[in-house]
Amino acid sequence: MSHDKTKKQAELIREISGVNPYKCMKCGKCSASCPSFNEMDIKPHQFVSYVLNDDLEALVNSKSLWKCLSCFACIERCPRDVKPGKLVDAARQLVVRERGGDFLSADEIPEKLDPELPQQLLVSAFRRYRR
Amino acid sequence: MPMNEEFKPKIVAFCCNWCSYAGADLAGSSRLAYPADVKIIRVPCSCRVNPMFILRAFEKGADGVIICGCHPGDCHYSTGNYYARRRMAMLFSMLEYIGIENGRTRVEWVSAAEGVKFSTTMNEFVSKIQSLGKNVRLGDIRCKN
Amino acid sequence: MQRIGVFVCHCGSNIAATVDVKKVVEIVRNEPGVVHAEDYQYMCSEAGQALIAKAIAEKNLSGIVVCSCSPRMHEATFRKAAERAGLNPYMVEIANIREHCSWIHKNVEEATEKAVILARAAIAKVNLNAPLKAGESRVTKRALVIGGGIAGIQTALDIADAGYEVDIVEKTPSIGGRMSQLDKTFPTLDCSACILTPKMVEAAAHEKITIYTYSEVEKVSGFVGDFTVDIRKKARSVDMDKCTGCGVCQEKCPSKKTPSEFNRGLGNRSAIYTPFAQAIPNVPVIDRDACIKFKTGKCGICSKVCQAGAIDYEQKDEIVTEKYGAIVVATGFDTIKLDKYDEYAYNQSKDVITSLELERVMNAAGPTKGHLERLSDGKHPKNIVFIQCVGSRCSDDRGKPYCSKICCMYTAKHAMLIRDKYPDVNVTVFYIDVRTPGKNFDEFYRRAVEDYGVNYIKGQVGKVAPQPDGSLLVQGVDLLDNKQILMEADMVVLATVIEPDPSVRKIATMLTASIDTNNFLTESHAKLRPVESPTAGVFLSGVCQGPKDIPETVAQAGAAAVKAIGLLAKDKLLTNPCTAKPDELLCNGCSACANVCPYGAITYETKLINDHGIREERRVAQVNNALCQGCGACTVTCPSGAMDLQGFSNRQIIAEVDAICR
Numbered sequence: 001m002s003h004d005k006t007k008k009q010a011e012l013i014r015e016i017s018g019v020n021p022y023k024c025m026k027c028g029k030c031s032a033s034c035p036s037f038n039e040m041d042i043k044p045h046q047f048v049s050y051v052l053n054d055d056l057e058a059l060v061n062s063k064s065l066w067k068c069l070s071c072f073a074c075i076e077r078c079p080r081d082v083k084p085g086k087l088v089d090a091a092r093q094l095v096v097r098e099r100g101g102d103f104l105s106a107d108e109i110p111e112k113l114d115p116e117l118p119q120q121l122l123v124s125a126f127r128r129y130r131r
Numbered sequence: 132m133p134m135n136e137e138f139k140p141k142i143v144a145f146c147c148n149w150c151s152y153a154g155a156d157l158a159g160s161s162r163l164a165y166p167a168d169v170k171i172i173r174v175p176c177s178c179r180v181n182p183m184f185i186l187r188a189f190e191k192g193a194d195g196v197i198i199c200g201c202h203p204g205d206c207h208y209s210t211g212n213y214y215a216r217r218r219m220a221m222l223f224s225m226l227e228y229i230g231i232e233n234g235r236t237r238v239e240w241v242s243a244a245e246g247v248k249f250s251t252t253m254n255e256f257v258s259k260i261q262s263l264g265k266n267v268r269l270g271d272i273r274c275k276n
Numbered sequence: 277m278q279r280i281g282v283f284v285c286h287c288g289s290n291i292a293a294t295v296d297v298k299k300v301v302e303i304v305r306n307e308p309g310v311v312h313a314e315d316y317q318y319m320c321s322e323a324g325q326a327l328i329a330k331a332i333a334e335k336n337l338s339g340i341v342v343c344s345c346s347p348r349m350h351e352a353t354f355r356k357a358a359e360r361a362g363l364n365p366y367m368v369e370i371a372n373i374r375e376h377c378s379w380i381h382k383n384v385e386e387a388t389e390k391a392v393i394l395a396r397a398a399i400a401k402v403n404l405n406a407p408l409k410a411g412e413s414r415v416t417k418r419a420l421v422i423g424g425g426i427a428g429i430q431t432a433l434d435i436a437d438a439g440y441e442v443d444i445v446e447k448t449p450s451i452g453g454r455m456s457q458l459d460k461t462f463p464t465l466d467c468s469a470c471i472l473t474p475k476m477v478e479a480a481a482h483e484k485i486t487i488y489t490y491s492e493v494e495k496v497s498g499f500v501g502d503f504t505v506d507i508r509k510k511a512r513s514v515d516m517d518k519c520t521g522c523g524v525c526q527e528k529c530p531s532k533k534t535p536s537e538f539n540r541g542l543g544n545r546s547a548i549y550t551p552f553a554q555a556i557p558n559v560p561v562i563d564r565d566a567c568i569k570f571k572t573g574k575c576g577i578c579s580k581v582c583q584a585g586a587i588d589y590e591q592k593d594e595i596v597t598e599k600y601g602a603i604v605v606a607t608g609f610d611t612i613k614l615d616k617y618d619e620y621a622y623n624q625s626k627d628v629i630t631s632l633e634l635e636r637v638m639n640a641a642g643p644t645k646g647h648l649e650r651l652s653d654g655k656h657p658k659n660i661v662f663i664q665c666v667g668s669r670c671s672d673d674r675g676k677p678y679c680s681k682i683c684c685m686y687t688a689k690h691a692m693l694i695r696d697k698y699p700d701v702n703v704t705v706f707y708i709d710v711r712t713p714g715k716n717f718d719e720f721y722r723r724a725v726e727d728y729g730v731n732y733i734k735g736q737v738g739k740v741a742p743q744p745d746g747s748l749l750v751q752g753v754d755l756l757d758n759k760q761i762l763m764e765a766d767m768v769v770l771a772t773v774i775e776p777d778p779s780v781r782k783i784a785t786m787l788t789a790s791i792d793t794n795n796f797l798t799e800s801h802a803k804l805r806p807v808e809s810p811t812a813g814v815f816l817s818g819v820c821q822g823p824k825d826i827p828e829t830v831a832q833a834g835a836a837a838v839k840a841i842g843l844l845a846k847d848k849l850l851t852n853p854c855t856a857k858p859d860e861l862l863c864n865g866c867s868a869c870a871n872v873c874p875y876g877a878i879t880y881e882t883k884l885i886n887d888h889g890i891r892e893e894r895r896v897a898q899v900n901n902a903l904c905q906g907c908g909a910c911t912v913t914c915p916s917g918a919m920d921l922q923g924f925s926n927r928q929i930i931a932e933v934d935a936i937c938r
Contacts, residue, residue, distance in 0.1 A: 025669060027708040032753035033619070033738030037760040045755065077619055077738060079670040141937050148348075149810060150790060156346045159375025167381050167390040170936045171372070172397065173347065175854065175924055178872075179908030187930050191937035207788045207811065208907035209874045218912065243810060244792030250380075 009056040009094060017083075017090035024048045024082045030074035040064035044074050044084045051087055059091055066092075070124035140194035140260045144171045144253070145180045149207035150242045151199030157246030158253075165253035168260075169197075176200070177238075178211035182222040185236070189226075189269040195235045195260040199249070202240040212240070230268040234259045278403050281312035281337040282395060283328055285319035285344035287374055294378040296388040300343065304395045309403045311335055320350050328354070329361035339367045339402035343395050345374040349801075364407035366853060366923060371398040393936055400931035408853035408922055411901050415501040415849055416601040419840050420445065422493055422783060425453020426472060426826060427818025427833045428606035429479045434837030435604075436484035440844045443486045443598060444479065445493055445507055447779065448537070450555035451476055453608055457538060457632065459639040459646075461826055462689040463720035469554060469641075476556045490561055492779075494595065496603070496786040499875075499905060500813030501849045503600045511591040513562035514548070518586035521558035525578035525587065526550070534566040536643075540633045542651065543643035548578050548587075553641060562587075602840040603787060605797060605809070606817040606833065607780045611772040612667050616674040620666065620770055625742040626652040630772045631662075631686055638693065648698060650766055652746060657766035660694060661750050662687050662705040663737045667773035669708070676773045676794060681823035683771035684711045688724040690769065695728035704731045704763070706752050714825070733761070740768050780820055789814050796822050807836040815839050854923030855904035856911060858897040861887055862918035865895035869910035869919050877903035878910060 014021070030044040031037055042050065042062045050059040059065070068088045075083040146152040152173050158165070174180055177200030185196045198219060200212040216238060223236045237256055241249045282304045286292035297315045305313040312335045316324045319342055331337055340363065342354050347370035355365035373391040381387040419435050421428045424446030432442040444451065455461075456476075458468035479485050488507055495506040529546035536543045538551040545551075547566035550558060568575040569589060579587040611630055614622040622628045627650050629637070640646035650657055664683060667675035684707070691703045710732070712718040724730045735753040743749055748765045776795040784791040789809040790798040797820050800808040807816050817836040818829045843849075858869075860883065870878040877900045885894045897919065908921045920926055 023671060025708065026755070027665065027669075027736045028734075028753045028755040029736035029738055031738075031755070031760065032736045032751060034760070037753070043758060045753070073738065079665075079672060079675060081671045143933060143936055152346075153348060153790075153810065156348060156372075156375040159346070159379040162379055164380045164382070167377070167383075167386045170390065170393055170397070171376055172929065172932050172936070174908065174929065175921070176907040176909070178912060179921060179924060179929075181912045181926060181929075183926070184929055184933055188933045188937055191934055193933075193937045201790070204785050205788070205790060207790075208905060208909070209788055210872075211874070211907045211909050214872060214909050214912070242792065243790045243798050 006054050006056045009060075010051055010054040012094060013051055013056070013087060013090045016093050017086040019051075019083055019086050019090075021048045021051045021082065021087075023080045025080050027079065029077050029079060030084045033073040033077050035071060035073070036067045036069055039067040047084045047087045048082060056091075060095055064088070065095070069118055069121050071118075071120060138261065138265060140168045140257065140265075141192060142169045142195045142197065142257060142260060143188045143193050144169050145174050145177070145184070145196070145198045146171050146241075147177045147200045147207070147211075148173055148175050150201035150205065150240075151177075151249065153243035154199070154241040154245045154249040157243065158249040159246075161246045163246055163250035165250045166257040168257055169253050176206065176208050176211035177215035178208070178218075180215060180219075182218060185222060185226075186269070189231060189266060192266070194263075194266045195237075195256060197237045197239060197252075197256050199239050199241045199252075202242055205242065231266065232263055234263050235266060278309045278339040278405070279311045279335065279337050280309045280339040280341060280399055280402055281328070281331045281335060282307075282310055282314075282341045282343065282399065283319055283324075283331075284313070284315040284373075284395070285324070285342065286315060286317045287345060287378075288318065291344070291374050291378040294381055294384055294387045295373055295391045296384060299388055300373075300391050300395060303392050304399065307396060307399045309339070310399060312337060319344050320353055325353070325357040328357050332358065332361040332363050337363065339369075339405055341369050341371060341395060341398045341402055343371040343373045343391065343398070346370075346372045346376070366408040367402065367405050369398040369402045369405065371395045396938070397932040397935040400935040401928045404925065404928045404931055406922070410850040410853045412848040413501055413851045413902050415844060415846050416503075416599045417441065417844050418443070418598070418600050419602045419604060419844060420493075420503070420505055420598070420600040421604045421606055421817075423453070423606035423608055423818070423820070424451030424487065424489065425606060425608045425818065426455040426475070427608065427820075427829045428453070428604070429475050430830050430833035431604045431606060431817045431837045431840070432485050433475065433479055433482065434834050435840055435844070436482050438837075438841045439484070440841065441484050441486070443488060443507075443600075445491050446487065446489045447492050448551060449490045449512070449549075449559075449561040450551050450557070451479065451487060451489060452552070452554075452556070454632075455826060456552060456554070457540070457635055457639075459635045459642075460689060460693060462685045463714075463716045465689070465693070473554045476554070480556045487557070488596070489557060493783060493786065498599075501601050501843070501846075503603055503813065505598055505600055505603070507596045507598065509594040509596060511564075511593050512559065513564070513587065513589055513591050514560055515586040515588050515591075516557065516559050518584045519559045520584050520586075521550075522583070523550075523560075524581050524583075526560060528577050528581045530575065530577060531566050531568050534563060539636045539643050540630070542633055542636055562589075602813050602815065602843045604815045604817050604836050604840055605780070605783060605787070605789065605820050606836075607777045607783060607820045609774040609819040609823075610777050612676065612775050614666070614770065614772060617666065619739045620663065620737070620768065621740045621742050621748070622770065625740075625748060626650075627746075627748060627766065628740060628768045628770065630770050631683065631690065632772070634690055634769050638690070648694060648701070655766070656698075657701060659702045659704070659763070659765045660767045660769065661737070661748075661763070661765040662691060662703070662769045662771065664705065664707040664771045665736075665773075666770040668771075676775060678773075678794060678823065679711065680771070680773045681711075682774070682825045684721065685714070685717055685825065687769075687771050688712075688721045688730075691730040692724040692728050695724075695730060702731065704733060704765075706733050706735055706737050708734075708736060735761075774819065774823060776820055787811060787814050796820065807832055807839055813843060851902060852906050853901075854906040854921065855901045856899045856906065856908070856919055856921050858899060859918045859920065860885055860894075860896045862916045863894070863896040864916050864918070865897070866915060868913045868915060869897055872909045872913045874907065874909070875903045875905055877905075
């Protein structure tokens with residue numbers, strides 16, 4: 001990924017999420033709250049620095065993006081209004097947008113469902129990605 | 132005014148000595164920028180602002196007038212800002228009646244600790260005046276010099 | 277026509293970097309009335325002031341405009357300089373081209389243009405200035421201190437030692453404040469009561485100090501040097517002169533279920549109570565909401581057991597009206613309510629407590645007699661977790677945006693004391709930053725880590741979950757290790773952010789003292805006048821001005837006392853001459869001005885008026901210059917335009933408007 005493109009993506013992420021990463025005081029409450037912390041390669045409190053350093057490639061390709069349950073605990077508890085969960089959501093959005101019109105049709109969904117899948121993730125995903 | 136010239140509004144801000152003027156000072160010492168179109172006149176209290184001053188400003192070609200005082204209940208003279216609030220509500224509705232849009236006049240409460248609020252208020256007010264354009268309604272031709 | 281001199285200050289590069297000072301001088305030179313214009317590096321310096329004096333003498337100036345920093349900064353300086361040079365000090369006006377111009381604009385052209393306009397406005401105003409003479413007002417040689425904590429006690433002692441009468445008004449039944457609730461104090465670990473109670477006794481015994489406990493300030497009127505204050509002495513239901521402080525009433529009182537305010541609700545007290553054993557005065561109070569006698573009419577046991585016959589159920593609130601020259605606010609702080617912090621389970625588990633509650637638990641006179649135990653089951657804890665910055669440094673609406681300043685140190689103290697007394701207890705502290713500036717402070721914190729083995733973890737706690745077995749599961753993060761931590765704890769202690777005592781809002785309104793968005797009282801100048809409120813005669817002591825530890829509070833209390841003494845030591849004060857002035861020929865005697873005057877400064881008098889040859893008796897307004905504070909409310913109210921404000925006259929302000937809109 002070229003440098004310019006990454007830069008533009010970082011701006012896009014800030015725009016979609018409405019997050020000002022400079023507000024972060026690195027307290028770590030997001031990582032302390034995260035139920036998927038151990039599954040993640042990039043930890044919630046690190047998202048901010050990836051966006052700040054315009055290191056989007058790593059973020060977009062990280063496992064964390066798809067391990068986040070969108071439980072919003074970090075959004076709820078962040079004392080600085082940074083809300084790393086929103087960054088994850090925005091990064092996912094970015095990936096989806098890049099893939100273009102590659103959406104699932106409604107019929108395809110039930111067979112792909114994992115019975116272990118948390119209900120909240122589904123609801124959150126629908127809320128986020130519906131057209 | 133030629134069309135190509137940039138519109139530089141004339142804005143008069145009346146600030147009470149105890150809260151808003153100090154708030155403006157704080158905005159200054161915190162280097163919180165707002166457009167240079169705003170010129171501040173210091174008055175002891177917002178209740179010192181005579182409606183006559185505002186009419187005069189518009190006559191003389193001001194494009195907007197803002198009055199800043201202490202927050203309700205915090206007036207240095209206990210009740211001055213309440214008088215100001217009532218007088219200005221009255222005046223502004225009459226000004227609107229004669230064609231001076233409501234957006235050109237404003238009352239805002241800014242405390243001595245609210246440098247940020249002062250700066251954002253002024254930025255907002257100036258952009259509002261920018262959007263309204265030049266004030267033409269009350270310009271008194273006798274006042275033109 | 278005035279002969280005006282304009283002096284433009286560079287303020288080093290503060291102004292000169294963005295305003296073309298030379299250009300301003302050249303332009304304003306041609307303004308009407310201006311006969312002299314010059315610039316100088318630092319106008320406020322002695323050399324700068326000498327320039328003004330020289331110009332006044334040489335050019336016979338009648339008015340001065342100084343283009344410099346805010347008039348709130350140096351107006352007084354330049355007025356004094358003019359006065360020394362023989363000019364009336366009120367012939368000086370300031371154009372604020374620093375705070376309102378050079379500091380907020382970047383473009384030199386724009387800033388220079390604005391500076392010229394601001395200078396023009398000031399010149400236009402000076403053209404219409406008239407010499408004014410300040411009046412005199414008397415100073416009541418008595419000070420009021422609002423709040424009886426360590427700040428209030430120290431201020432009162434210092435003022436009283438200088439020989440002035442001081443009254444302390446404290447809303448709870450005893451003086452002592454927050455400090456009396458503390459166990460040990462950092463960084464020396466001496467016991468709080470041991471250093472505070474002697475001061476309380478000293479204050480109570482001091483012949484110049486009167487203490488009103490269980491009392492509140494009800495109304496304040498007047499102004500610097502001459503405040504009149506109504507103090508409500510709430511009904512104690514106990515005669516202070518008769519009570520011997522034996523304490524039998526408290527023992528026998530059958531209503532013992534009220535949570536003790538002093539113990540932060542961790543223990544109960546009786547309906548008739550003194551907050552703590554060393555209370556001053558040692559006279560109990562009947563809490564009428566809890567008292568059976570007041571609720572049902574039956575009981576009266578305290579009255580029966582009182583040998584001195586001091587119980588008086590009929591006692592009523594009493595209003596004391598007193599005059600003061602100076603008022604010191606020392607209202608202190610409280611911790612915030614934790615209702616919005618569900619993740620820490622404060623409302624769900626008795627074993628999650630605030631640090632102030634831990635002070636009571638550790639205190640020998642506290643609810644557990646000083647034994648460290650879980651409040652739910654009384655068991656000895658094995659693992660204690662401290663969480664820092666609870667509600668501090670928050671930009672959301674749950675907490676406060678500032679740092680509480682004292683938490684890092686008291687947590688180190690708690691951790692150290694626990695490890696010292698109970699080496700079997702593991703202590704873990706979750707922190708964001710450890711902030712320990714202060715003499716011997718960082719050394720103290722390092723001792724907690726190095727000598728006492730307190731486990732400091734950089735990271736926050738996300739959740740505290742009470743378990744069915746009564747333990748607490750703490751989920752946190754170690755940012756340096758990049759690991760999430762799950763640990764069991766028996767107790768969790770929250771370093772809760774402090775906020776100004778809620779009573780300060782009402783007091784600030786009564787005093788017309790300004791207050792910031794966090795309810796801390798604003799100081800007159802953040803650096804140079806940190807203990808004075810912008811309202812003359814009102815001084816700030818302790819946490820009401822900003823978070824502070826005990827040594828800082830005591831230092832500030834002393835500073836506030838010195839400022840108050842400086843005021844009380846004066847026999848007369850010069851009053852503001854910018855007062856309202858009626859034009860008797862225009863006055864129609866309608867009383868509109870008298871109705872809006874907040875100071876009652878306007879009266880009416882029937883006078884013989886000579887109106888262009890017509891001599892008749894008319895009812896006209898008179899302003900008492902000693903009472904008028906110069907707000908100008910009357911000038912706008914007056915339907916005939918008879919009332920004007922000296923120094924801010926209609927013509928002067930209109931001249932400024934004209935200059936700006938030119």
